[in-house]
Amino acid sequence: MARKPRIKLPKSVNKGQVVQIKTLIPHKMETGQRKNKKGGKIPRFIINKVEAVFNGKPVVTADLHPAISANPYFAFYARIDESGTFKFVWTDDKGGKVTTSKKVTAN
Amino acid sequence: MSNTIRKLENTLERRDVLKLLGLGTVAAATGSIVSGEALATPDSAAKLISKLSGTSSYKSGKITLKMPEIAENGATVPLTVRVDSPMTASSYVKSIHLAADKNPRSEVASFHLTPASGKAEVSTRMRLAKTQNVIAVAVMSDGSVHRVSRLVKVTIGGCGG
């Protein structure tokens, strides 16, 4: 599965407005607790970190564990005082990163 | 027949009964658990929460954990944690930690917030291996820690599919 995240974030907001941001990324979130058909352990492989940064400043960071469901969904809020760019970064156990940016205009 | 099973049910967890009958569906839903793996306990969950929040004295109130009373499926249980806070530079929620007391492991997630969050509310979806308590704590910028827990029932569906 091409790991393309989905993000819900309004394109323009009023200055100082607090908005909800919804994110969803396809990932199996393999727990490391499961066995394969031969009885061997399937190694853990999850997204362990989600970061949201606005104009270079961190807004929210989430540390995730295998108890988070597959295709991790994460929604949070942000107060937007100025126009700028949101950067979202998902990091997996192997150090792989998926990064997406979204522009927001504050009027 | 059904009497025998009810008797069995009195002595065993329902899931075990199903397993005896070779009909377990939870294993398929949440993945069979590797034997010998340490399971979370209320004690381990409490220790984890204490370690993450740096205290073992909690206040109640100000924090709500919204979860269904009965999960539709343990593999994906939606949750929202909301903390009553002005979220200003002088008073905000620094972190929200989640733990589960009967999953294979206690850890669930930690969220680190900033005044730029504007509102102290996060939502995600978690796995619950069986009926258990989910614990949420909020670490405030003044150092106080608020705690809440919720019992979420995980049932065994009749239809595996």
Place this chain on the structure above:
Amino acid sequence: MIGRKILSVVAIMGLGIIVGLANNASIAFADEAERRAKDPRNKNYVVGEKKSGYVYMTSQTRDMQDDDFENSGFPWVDQGEEIWNKKMGTVGKACASCHDAASKSMKGVANTFPRYDAKTKKMIAIQAFLNRHIIDDMGGKKMKWESDGMMGLVMYVKLQSRGTPVKSIINDQNRATLAPFLAKGKKFFEQRRGLLDLSCKHCHEDYAGSLARSNVLSMGMPNGFPTYRLKWQKPGTIHRRFSGCNKNVRAKPYKRGSEEYTNLEFYLMQRAAGLKWETPAVRN
């Protein structure tokens, strides 16, 4: 009343119905099931006697389906859209090269599958149809039935019909041709099978709305497939669901894309006429 609501057939115990009337939890679920059925939110998901699987879900699961940013099926839809617009195969064309915008060209197309295939003189499901089209006309490679790519493409095509009613494709011209397949599908639906000796009809018609342990039995409607199942933690096709159901009654499942399942899907489509398309639905 509740007694009727809860299946008590010993054979069905295999489905996991162990707790009888004495168990409070079961009664709570029966109440919950009735409450869900009366929820005004479900209004658009009920047509006459027909109920979409949506109606049987908890409000949290319905919330997930209702918001395209919470609906976990959508990353697959996005992938399907990419495939739709990507040039593939030796011919160097994309689906979009000939069919233009899917939002126009694919609207209502969900109704037309499975369709009659004059070449094989059998019914053909959308997955098999797309594969043949990709291989024969586009010089591309076969995609696996349950692969992310095929799933996404089917979901993207079916999404274009979302909100429109499921319509029967049977008319006076094709009735004679299609009737035998419809009959086969219906026969499959009503045929007892497996160690539990249950037919699809037993659970999904006679006892729809009742409990199989903590699951409310749905009417077995196909209007949300491929559907994101919480249990699977990914989307799956209706043939995967058939296969799972067959295994549940301890019957040997057929292959995805088999004649048996394609005819059954065709029958279910006619049976669902009037309900609205929901792909990608979210189910438990």
